[in-house]
Amino acid sequence: MKWSLLELSKYKNDSLSFDTSLDVTDRLRQKESMILDATPVQVKGTLTVEADSYLLFYQAETVLTLPSTRSLEPVDVPIVIQIDELFMTPEQFRENKDKVQEQEVFLLDAQTIDLSESIVDNIVLATPLQVLTEEERNGKDLPSGEGWKVLSEDEYESMVQEEQQQKIDPRLAKLSDFYSDEDK
Known part of the structure; x- marks a missing residue:
């Protein structure tokens, strides 16, 4: 028009x-x-x-x-x-x-x-x-495949926090003591 x-x-x-x-x-x-x-x-x-x-x-x-x-x-x-x-x-x-x-x-x-x-x-x-x-x-299921998946922002943030809060492997805990003694 x-x-x-x-x-x-x-x-x-x-x-x-x-x-x-x-x-x-x-x-x-x-x-x-x-x-x-x-x-x-x-x-x-x-x-x-x-x-x-x-x-x-x-x-x-x-x-x-x-x-x-x-x-x-x-x-x-x-x-x-x-x-x-x-x-x-x-x-x-x-x-x-x-x-x-x-x-x-x-x-x-x-x-x-x-x-x-x-x-x-x-x-x-x-x-x-x-x-x-x-x-x-409406669904909570995000696409995923072999070795990969799509995360929501909330899932990603909680995953990052989880990784930061994970404790050191007990087998390696002795090594952290070793390094802290050398620093003194």
Whole structure:
């Protein structure tokens, strides 16, 4: 969904509301290889046209299918994001440099505002880094194999404490006495 700046000039000092569904699955998969699939994105929001800027506010909802970070099994992950973005043409930005910082503004290179591009970028940013299946979240069993196993942070900390508290092998205890006598 795109709006040309010429079309938006009709809404000067007014808002344009939208409520739509967009299928951006292919664009999401191109941008982020971990995304296996996505449902159409439900988007509801407003675009406010002011004399010196364009303010885009919307809420987007979708369900991403991502691989589990442990087992690589597909997991459906609901994503709900609320976005505020401020757009300006380069001319508008030059006129209002003192009012806004460049990091807070999207400068328009074309004469259009592309909602689907904004949605794709923000969904990719909202994609979680750790994805677990329901069983992996609820279960205590972590993956293991021959000679290795995955530990939780708590298990690792208790293992380190145990190793530090272990007493010296009684067969070597006499050696520690020997070294302490030499130090004197």
